[in-house]
Amino acid sequence: MKKYRLIFLLTLSQFTTYRLQVFAQFLNSSLPLAITWVVLSFAASASISSAPLISYYILVSLTAPLSFSAVDEELEEITFTGQVNNFLLQPLSLFRWLLAKSLSEKIISLLFLFPLILLAIWSLGVLPGRIFFAFLSLFISFLLSFSLSFLVGLGCFWIDEFWAVRNVKYVVTQLLGGLVLPYAFFPSTALKIIHFTPFPYLIGWAGRILNSGYLLSEFIIASFWLIIIVSLTRLLLRQAINKYSFTGG
């Protein structure tokens, strides 16, 4: 455990040095949401009022960067450059190493975004009872998003054109996670199905809890998916490393 704490602290100091990178990541995940909000506030609608949309977009764009994981991209890079050899030689777990790095990155992002989140909670009049559950969901979201991204990322051990798989994962999580559009836009039958998938709990969950409350069933479903995905990851990682050593990358 000590070695992963060291990796965590090392990455923490690296991210505090490159603060611009944290800001760029925040812009990267929040800009499309902000643009959609600006456009929709100038469009006319008979069925949807713009006030709930404003609070939705603000809260989701502030919390989404804290759980969104692009570890599949990093996994692809270290596999294709051969850096993954380090994990065949050293007593390190690839999953835990990347998790420690990712966690430190999110803590820096949280420090950066925390004043803005507090300001949004105060100005939008979010009910205090939701705040604890929002932060709990944020932690589960981060783990779920990381695990799913890692699981998908393992595909790069088998597939040469892995960027295409990454694109599909990105599109599906953005659309079904309520990032491209709020769930208010979705048909009700589709929503009932989406509720039981891991997608609503990956990125925008904490923002939605702050905006419109929570259900206990959501925590149960998210925890269920977390256990399933982590188990699958452990299983597949062993096969991926075997595949890597057979082919030499």
Place this chain on the structure above:
Amino acid sequence: MLMLRMLKFLISIYSARLGRDLSLPPSQVILQLIGAICFFYLHVISFSLIVSRFSFPGWSISQMWILLYSFEIYTYMAFFLFWRGFNHTVRDINSGGLDQIICKPINNQLITFFRGGGVHNLISGILGLIYLISTLMKYQLPVSWWSVLIYGLTLLTSLWFLYSFTLLFISLNFCFGKLTATSSAALQLQEFFKYPGDIFSSASIILMLLVIPFTSLVSFPVSLLLHKPLSIPVLIIYISALIIITAVSQLAWRLGLRHYSSASS
């Protein structure tokens, strides 16, 4: 004569890349296509959800769909023409690889930024064109040969705007070290491209100046294609932004090259 040489150069670069892509095993080509087309349908699905709930003053549903498919053609052509060049240039500036490129006896921007494009982007762009034509036929929207020609030319002009805007941001790499995100500076704003610029005519002047150059990139050519009346303020902002961004980006690139000292930039 010079233009012809440049055109020949471009055709040889892009056909070589297309040939390479097409020689890949079919499974890889299909996977690449899926990776590109998934974004195409993401835009279609999200757009259909939006236009089913929101209306955009001055634009009918059919015109909005023409706008969306034009947006698809525009963004995929931008990816096809520039994406590889933008990414590689950021890397080359910081690794010193630009040395080998700029010493060649050909226009340095041409050789730096135009490095071929993936066949998946070209096919996705063609798919957008097929959808555009079928929507025009389905709704029997009146277009003329003249409006099609103007549409094509203004879409190319908008591609030049996107190129210049990104060129400006990439030039920052000469002064501030590796800024990876600069290669996608304009494409980060692509959500703006698929909505009509004139909905912002009631916005504050600052918002108009910031937003309209981007919303007009596609909606301006579409207005010309569909013979829609042009908003004079939008037209002025579009042309002024195009001139300013071209001049500033060319200046920034030249200054950046002067500042360039191989890998130590």
